[in-house]
Amino acid sequence: KLRADLVSGRRRLQLHAVCMPATARDTAATGATDATTARLTQDAERNYQRLRTEARDTTAQVNGLQQYINEQCH
Structure with missing residues (x-):
């Protein structure tokens, strides 16, 4: 959106x-x-990199949870 x-x-x-x-x-x-x-700016660049890392980590967590659900619930 x-x-x-x-x-x-x-x-x-x-x-x-x-x-x-x-x-x-x-x-x-x-x-x-x-x-x-x-x-x-240095602050904006640090924040951008932090957000990219957090988004990557969140995606990995969601993928792991989806795999767990698929293995345990099907």
Whole structure:
């Protein structure tokens, strides 16, 4: 549901990010002298990685429970 809402524009996603100066290689490639690259803040990046780990762990737990139910109840 969230993904569909984001695609349709019904919802927006806000990230905490900082703009880092582009490298000389990046500015030469684009021709821009003040180009910047957005990056997640350190806190946002840690939170993102934690959420990915928790989602992976939860999926493993659900799969284990489903296997147990299938073995014990069928």
